[in-house]
Amino acid sequence: MGPDAQGSAQDDELERIVEIRTADLTHAATHDLLTGLPNRALLLDRVAQAFARRSRNPDYQFALYFVDFDRFKTINDSLGQRWATSFWWRSPTG
16 A cells, blocks of 8 residues: 555545544534433524425424423422433423
8 A cells, every 4th residue: 555545544534533523523512411312402403494494485384392391490400410301201291
């Protein structure tokens, strides 16, 4: 294998590593690190995409279902995120 082939192989490997790290960082930026569920940033992005699609195509319909627990922030702040997440998964609506 000549020097050009080695450089090309290293470039390919570096590109592969960059693609993996980019995907990892994108996932981390758009998902909760504890639960792996989509976070607010991803929700807002998807809602914006839906509104943009609706403006291009008036026949496109979408719905958003929002669930909120009263004073859930209090549970999260006082007992910690791990307990609050456990509570969410065990709730009747979770």
